[in-house]
Amino acid sequence: MEYLKIDGQRFYNMMVNASNDLEKQKDIVNSLNIFPVPDGDTGSNMSMTLKTAVLEIKNMKNDSLGKIAKKLAKGALMGARGNSGVILSQIFRGIAKGLEDKVEVDSAGFANSLNEGAKYAYKAVMKPTEGTILTIIRSAGECALNSKENNITALLREVCSHSEFMLDKTPEMLPVLKKANVVDSGGKGLLIILKGMYNALENGLENIEIKNFTENQIKAESAAKKLGKQDIKYEYCTEFFIHAKYVDLTEFKEKLSAIGDSMVVVNDDEIIKVHIHTNDPGLVLSQAIKLGELSKIKVDNMKEEHSHMLGIDESEGENVKPKKYGFISVSMGEGLKNIFKDLGTDCVIEGGQTMNPSTKDILNAIDKINAENIFILPNNKNIFMAANQAAEISEKNVKVIATKSIPQGITSLMTFNSEIDAESNAKSMEEAINRVITGSITYAVRDTEIDGKSIKKGNILGLVDGTIKKAGNDIFEVCKYIIDDIVSENSDLISIYYGKDCNAEKAKEFGEEIEKKYPDMDVQCYSGDQPLYYFIVSVE
DSSP, X not given: OOOSEEEHHHHHHHHHHHHHHHHHHHHHHHHTOSSOSTTTOHHHHHHHHHHHHHHHTTTOTTSOHHHHHHHHHHHHHHHOOHHHHHHHHHHHHHHHHHTTTOSEEEHHHHXXXXXXXXXXXXXXXXSXXXXXXXXXXXXXXXXXXXXXXXXXHHHHHHHHHHHHHHHHTHHHHOHHHHHHTOXXXXXXXXXXXXXXXXXXXXXXXXXXXXXXXOSOSOOOOOGGGGSOGGGOOSOEEEEEEXXXXXXXXXXXXXXXXXXXXXXXXXXXXXEEEEEXXXXXXXXXXXXXXXXXXXXXXXXXXXXXXXXXXXXXXXXXXXXXXXXXXXXXXXXXXXXXXXXXXXXXXXXXXXXXXXXXXXXXXXXXXXXXXXXXXXXXXXXXXXXXXXXXXXXHHOSSEEEEOOOOXXXXXXXXXXXXXXXXXXXXXXXXXXXXXXXXXXXEEEEOSSOEEETTEEEOTTOEEEEETTEEEEXXXXXXXXXXHXXXXXXXXXXXXEEEEEOTTSOHHHHHHHHHHHHHHSTTSEEEXXXXXXXXXXXXXXXX
C-alpha cells in the first residue's frame, strides 16, 4: 500500500509487527552467533529489547508520532540486553530524535530519522567495527536519504533490499564471520526489524497484537561450533546501569576501553547503560561506582557459557591455560551470591554464621578453579582457620584475605586490580577492608545480659563488628540506630543488604529514608536474601 506520510498509529503498527517478526525469527539470528553466550544470544537479546520497547507504547496507539518514538526509545534503553540490544536502543533513540515533536512525517522526514538512528548508534560505540549491525543501519540511513521515493512503503522496500545486500557482504568485512561462514547476527536482526516495518506498510496491517512465542520456531546449527574458546579474548560480559546526572563520560570511556572491548556506554536523562567485555569486571565496576549508584549488575562468563552450550565438560577437555586470578567467597543468600558472582567470584561457598564450611569444602572449591593465584574471602572470622588450613594444604598459590563480614568481602573485590601482582593486590585489599565498618540486625535466641544490656528472647539486636550495640523491637529502628552509630564525618558510602525475612518494599523505602537523612553520602540498597540477618549494613 502507498503511504505518503506516517503518523503515530501507523508507526506503532510498524514497530509491533517488527517485534513479532523478530520474536518468530530470533533463533535464526541466534544460530549466527559466533559465541552463543548470554551476551552472544543476539536474536534473543534484540527481541527482548524490542519487546520491552513496544510494551512501553502498548497504550499509546492514538498519541503523536514523536511521543510514541520517544517512549519506544526509552523502553528500549531500559530493556536493552547485550551489546546488540544496547546498540539497537541507540538506533531507536536516534530515530526518536529525528521524529521529535512530529505528529506525522513524509518520506524525507522518515529517511532523516533512520539516518539519525545510524548516527546515534555509531556515537554509542567507542571503537565502531564495520561488518556489524552498525554497517547495516548506516547503509539503511544512507539509502533512505538518497532515495527518490515519496511513498514510504517503496522507500522501505529499497532500504530492505540494500540492507540485505550489505548484510551479505559482512563476511568480507570481518574475518571471524568468514571463518564461521555466517553473516553478522546483529545485522540480520536489524534486517528482520526493517522488513517487519516494511511489511506492516505493504500489507496495511492494523490493530496488531504484541505476540509472545514461547517455543523455538527454528532449529539451526550454531556458528559457535565452528569456533573455539581461544577466539574469546575477553572472558566476562559485564552490564549494569549507573544512576547519575551531569556526568562527562569521556574519561570513563577511555579507562574502560583499555581493559575490554565490545564497549557501549549510553545515557538518557539520569541513567547510564554500560556494556563491555572484559577480563576484570571488578575494575570496571570500581570505576563506574565513582560516577553514581549501580543497579542491575550482570556478569556472565562467556567461555564457560560457550562450553555449556556445546556440551563440553571442562574437566575432561584439553589442558586449558590458567587465568591469572581466581576468587572464592563464602556467603549465604541468593542475592549475596549473585553480587559476588557479578563481581567476578569464581566459586561462592554457601556458609557463614551457624554453617561454617569445612577445610575440605574450601579445598574442593580451590581445585575447581584454574588460576595462577586464588584469593579466598571467608567473610566471617569463624571461617579463617579452615580457609588458612586449606591454603596451606593446597599446592596452588592461595591467599586468604581476612574479611570478617560480607561488606568487607565485597569491598575487597571492588579494590582488586588485575593489572598489579598478587602480593600488591593482597596488601591493597587488606587495607581496604580495614576502612569498612559492618553492622548487622538479627534477633535474640534466648534471654541474657551482655555489657549491662538486658536482652529478652525475640528482641531485635543491632551489632557493630560483632558487638551488640542496641536491643529493640523494630528492625528498622534498630537498623537506623546502628547506621547512625557507625557513620562519621569521613564516611561517604552506606551499603544496605536486606535479608529474606525482610519485606522488600519496606526495605527499599527504608533505604530511601536513609538516603534523605544523609544527602551527601552515596546510599545503596540491595537484596541479599540472607537468612538470620534482617539487615547487613556497612559504612566506608
